[in-house]
Amino acid sequence: MNRIRSLLAVTLVASLPIVTPARAQEAEDHSTLTLGLGVAAVPSYEGSDDYRIMPVPQVRGKVHDFAFWTRGPALFVDLVPNRSDDGLDIQVGPTVGARFDRTSRKRVKDDAVAALGKLDTAIDVGGFVGIGKTGVITSAYDNLSARVSITKDVAGAHESVIVTPSIEYFTPLSVRSFVGLGLSADYVGKKYGRYYFDITPEQSAASGLPAYDRAGDDSGFRKINLALTGGYSLSGDIRRGWTLFALGAYARMLGDYADSPIVSIAGSKNQWVGAVGVGYTF
Template sequence: MIRRFILSAGPMAAALALAPSASAQEEDHSSLTIGIGGAYIPSYEGSDDYRAIPIAQARGKVHDFAFWTRGPALYVDAIPNRDSDGVDFELGPLVNLRFDRTSRKGMKDDAVRALGKRDMAVEVGGFVGIGKTGVITSAYDNLSARVAIAKDVAGAHKGYVITPAIEYVTPLSITTFVGMSVSAEYVSKKYGRYYYDVDGADATASGLPLYDRAGDKAGFKKVGVNLTAGKSLSGDIRKGWAVFVLGGYSRMLGRYGDSPVVSVAGSKNQWIGALGVGYTF
């Protein structure tokens, strides 16, 4: 149950990450938002079967040092956000647990299940980014860009993942906000080989055709967009209870989308949805 509680690909995480926080109040140098809810996600990355799972996420800051979760990933910004002009430079470590195809129960497709389970990957790395408050619609909207890179240190796929992302959020009132994020994933040869190639033994066991192109070279695996909105239940989106909703779409790209794991047993089109409640202290 604990593992399933953090299996989300990031729906609630994106909603919380885009939510306006108490950082808008200059006197508050520490804050915490926690959220719980449910998500509807593909049973594995590239699947056309879906499942509902519980999710839990958090974000906050301690003396202006920010931290946040995205699914089973934790980011910690080592640069405090104290710029009076609304510019926020980001730099810090991250760690991500990748549970994709680590449980036969989570793989609904018989052919993919026959390929066997994958080990959990522990991806460790860092990120760099920049954000600006007061950009387009008001003095309180925020536009940010970030690039993260992490390498598996647990001996699962043994490769690396690079994730560029752009995020925009704007409050519609003191009680409501909307946001959008666009991101992509660029993965190494080892990553592609581990999750998307089908060798002779795999083909015999699963009935899927042989495939060895995913591990040829590094490349962009997918690109996606998330739309999110939040509504305060306590009269101020920066404090107290709020509800969040998120919808997202991503597209599997190139030789990863052409893998039989996706093109035969699954789909290049990936959808996610989430609904939850959060509390900001």
């Protein structure tokens, strides 16, 4: 289903899955492929107030109605084929992704945070469940969906569980354009806060930031994300050919994670993302 999700870069850091409302406008192809490439301005680490520019590749498609898509460095595969005639889409499948936060000191612009040391790459493996419905509010072609993903690091980095509930609404403005809004949150286990947000006395001495050990005291929501997306077809139809897209996203760090000196002193609770790019649907 939903070919234009692969064109949107919200899944970089805002962690919002993207859908397109255009699928009901024509008979579905059972196999499709969309390739996208964009440029995004993102925080240099989670909680940073410095930004860097990075490329945004994206792939999405389906083979005999079994969908797959990337969201940043993560891959999702929907094992339930989308063959419903009533616009209902049940989503169940595995996901695997990599987390590169602070794995390179060169990408961390704040000297104090860089002095905390380099972290290991996390490999988050798990699954997702969701449900979507086409033709809900504004027209027969809009789409409202909800999804929950659950992953765990298996590479020995943060070694924690991450739960991400999300809800999205997308609607076409015409056959050439669409807009969408998405809301999600990230719930993490104790080890995640301990790994990314706590500061040991040794790290405090090296960085000049005060020691901090509260982020790993308990599980909790680390941030909430809001994203607005839009697209415009250069080919005259958002279901085929070239499409331009743009994205603006805002995330708010929460609780003990926001109170960590990594965020409250060296960074900011307010996290912004902007992206523009182009995609092609075959």
